[in-house]
Amino acid sequence: MRQLNLPVFDIKIREEGGKPYVFDVLRQKFVAITPEEWVRQHFVHFLTGSLSYPAGLMANEVELQAGDKRMRCDTVVYGRDMRPLMIIEYKKPDIPITERVFRQVMTYNWLLKVKYLVVSNGMTHICCKNRLRGAEIRIPSENSRIF
Numbered sequence: 001m002r003q004l005n006l007p008v009f010d011i012k013i014r015e016e017g018g019k020p021y022v023f024d025v026l027r028q029k030f031v032a033i034t035p036e037e038w039v040r041q042h043f044v045h046f047l048t049g050s051l052s053y054p055a056g057l058m059a060n061e062v063e064l065q066a067g068d069k070r071m072r073c074d075t076v077v078y079g080r081d082m083r084p085l086m087i088i089e090y091k092k093p094d095i096p097i098t099e100r101v102f103r104q105v106m107t108y109n110w111l112l113k114v115k116y117l118v119v120s121n122g123m124t125h126i127c128c129k130n131r132l133r134g135a136e137i138r139i140p141s142e143n144s145r146i147f
Helices: 035-050 099-112
Strands: 013-016 019-024 029-032 058-066 069-078 084-090 116-120 125-129
Touching (some): 035 084, 099 116
Antiparallel strands (some): 058 069, 116 125
16 A cells, blocks of 8 residues: 555554455454555544544544435544544545545535544645634635645
């Protein structure tokens, strides 16, 4: 798998039926490795390892429902009060982070109303603070500071 712009970690990989699987510490099971999953696992380990955010306050593949439409957030980070604090959307490393990608996260936010929206393709990571006033979120430009 491709080297990312995230810290390396002690990754647990196993093979089943000729396919590689990675251990997801949040779901507590092995999941198939895809380019997006590779980014997710590195980002989650960045949050828990480098930033010491408690794994118990995060969840992967969080299902949302709006009427008869079902959606899945890649990762939701919760505050200590167990209210959603941040939505994280992952893309493959070769997918650029565009306004269209942010619109996907903003769709999830209509339901969760979080304070932070994050998009990462493993190479570039953009975090926006949602001021929760009105329906507009300013999407960072190419010159915005990224981490």
